[in-house]
Amino acid sequence: MNSPATDARAAAAILLSIRQVAKSFGKLPVLRAISLHVDEGEFLTILGESGSGKTTLLRLIAGFEHADSGEIWMAGERLDPLPPYRRRVNTVFQSYALFPHLSVRDNVAYGLRVQKVAASDVEKRVDEALAMVKMTAFAASKPAKISGGQQQRVALARALVNRPRLLLLDEPLSALDANLRRQMQLELKSLQREVGISFVFVTHDQEEAMVMSDRIALLRNGSLEQVASPRDIYSRPATSYAAQFIGHTNLLRGRAEHGRARCHGLEFPTTAASGPAIFSLRPEHIRLADSAAGNDAVRFCASILTQSFHGATDLLQVECAEGLKLTVRVPSHGPLTGQHNFEFSAAHAIPVRDSEERT
């Protein structure tokens, strides 16, 4: 994983460290030797499809599941042998899990009361927490009487009022409609900056992950595919799966020989080692060729199959000489038909590892 040098540099800021954690349900491996760390004040998203093991990883951190092997450490303390109620970690559950028999206020006060915080402190901190999520007006309501978005806020206040070192969020926005969801994404992000608590956020929605995260840990079949900032993972995907899952891309399969790549009749310089190679080329990095081409531009001729309008951009499906089909995103344009010249910069064809080989 990380080299010793980078480990030493980051050591001061690491809050949570997951070391070689593996977990199976019966014979089915769910997580395979995962190593991952979360920095102080970081917003880390665990992104993956359903069945990738992302929720299990979160439940291991919270203490609802026990790892078969490996260790979890938080701030110099080994976390994995502790029961959930001894961990300074709080969770926002997917379905909120608010106590139906308690008012909003009592839900938020729950953690402080069971930890025997003085009553006057409880009142003050609960008021602050409710104000923070703008739910003061609903303090006396039962959870069944408020909307999904409001329940979401209460669940957040109930967790944050305990001032955890780490907040775990299990797809907390998945039950909200699209508009509310986008609004909550931004609110959640700014709230996280405000309180300065590390967030571990689980989602299957790559767009959500991109908008909110400092770093994304992309999980696939129980293994980490790539851990990087949204920009890095988008612009330098490590694997073909990462390239396809984060944003849209064209995967070009071919061979690299002595610094030259050959894919379906396209030829361009590359840094990939010699042998079979896959390149990720984002649709927006292909453009209609003008007469004055740059030196490193790779040019090809293709016929346009379909054109769809997406507001600021048009999405084209094109077919090149050797039957290679590509998706191209160009600034909105009048109708395009027939043959056209396209080009892309060789630097934008990113060599990626083949995700299929490993499994």
Next chain:
Amino acid sequence: MFSRAYKAAITLPPLLWVAVFLLVPYALLLCYSFWTVSPAQTIIHHWNLGNYRELLRVHVYFETLLRSMWIAARVMLFALLLGYPLAYYLSFHAGARKDLLYQLVIIPLWVSYLVRAYAWKTILGSDGVLNTLLQYVHLTRHPVEFLLYSPFAVVLTLTHIYTPFAFLPIYASLEHIPRNLVEASHDLGASPLQTFWRVILPLSIPGVLAGATFAFVLSLGDFLAPLLLGGPSGIMISNIVVSLFGAAYNWPLGAAISLCMLLLVVGLLFLSERLEKKWSYS
């Protein structure tokens, strides 16, 4: 959507059933309670309140009712004390053995009530299993007599018989508690004990109320256990009703007691339902 004939065809049989087997008998009961028996042992269809006056005048009826309620209250308490921990264990901690244990709790319900009542007679009698054992280990010299033919024997037997009835609704209510609420409680720092008092118990109250009602109402109206095991001191109100409708041949007075019991039970059911509503959140 459906034709009138079709609607009539599916609603009429149950309505008829209710009419023939519930409304008519209750109406008859009501009528009888205002009639009297002549010295010649015939029913006189002459409307009066004599039977109800008799119930107020002769104290034994009220005393027996009180004793029945006291027995039923103890049965209810013991059934809850046994049924709740059992239901809790099954619902939260039994794991893979859950289905098997559930069946084991239910199986006694398939065994005839009489067999189970007689079984206690065999256990508690002066030559019974318990006394033989006590004498064998020299704890007692003579058979202990209070075991059988006493309110104690009735409470014990009824508790044995009605605990599954208390268990079932409690188990159902515990099974309905979303497990993520328990996880949320632990996550917020509550120990398992705190979680039980603050989350699990409050959310299982409707089941407890239903179970308590079952145990209390079923025991209150029981007549076989006191008949077989109660002796003179363990007589319950239903034994009086049985004898009034039988050997004593005073149907009108029996009907009056039955109606009072009916009103009491309906009142209890109503109260229990109100309370259950107040405590349910789904």
